[in-house]
Amino acid sequence: MKSLSRSAVAALLGGLALSMPALAEDLRIGFVNTDRVFREAQTAKAAQSKLEAEFSRREKEINDLGNTLKAASDKYEREAPTLSESQRQQRQKQLVDQDREFQRKRREFTEDLNARKNEELQQVLDRANRIVRQVAEQEKFDLIVQEAVYINPKYDITDKVIKALNAAK
Template structure:
């Protein structure tokens, strides 16, 4: 491998898993629940339209040979209209969800970054890596649990 410089050998290092923070921190879990509640009705509506499309397609495939040409064209047009509407609603849903997710989790990430800085300063860490970029690290230098606790402490006003 490589040679470790004396400066690096004396450095104090930590790492944090932002993925774990976004999955386990109560603030992140609350944000996720809020998003699920906010978007559940639209998600259910999309599911109903998808089911309607399946039925329409099944009916078309099943009855295509027995329908008149004009009836088949009419049903294909209806299917196309519903499908275009579904695609539009699904695209809008995904865009809105992505935007709201960004808004909700931005605050959690800002607070997490502040907590990382505070912990790094308090523990005199020279550098903190995100563990998604680390191949291996000792649990001794993992500060993720302390960051999650700090996020809750700041919420509780401690």
């Protein structure tokens, strides 16, 4: 009984091994480079411009605050030898407070910018995924991969996706 089931399993595995090349010939695979979509698609570029416009004023304020802090620190370093001990301590405290405020504002700016960037990129990715599905259905792909260690360029459909994404305003 055991020998019969082993031979049946062997026959089944042999049949599968022989049919695998036929299955592979019918399988259509595509690849989309998401990084390229984020760099080259007009929607991604528009999202980047939107973010720059939205955050440019705050970025300038933070840069100005950093420059003011640096100037105050440089001035303190130059004047420190001539200041009394109480004046030195007072100026050091002011510099520490200014630095703390600067660090807080910079951290908040970075967190807000990253959150908005993630929102915008997610919208671009959602649109791109809809386009990928459309291309896959129209061209009868069985599998579309977005991340891979290596991909043969003949399977790369990124240009088609970017073109369709740019056309779909």
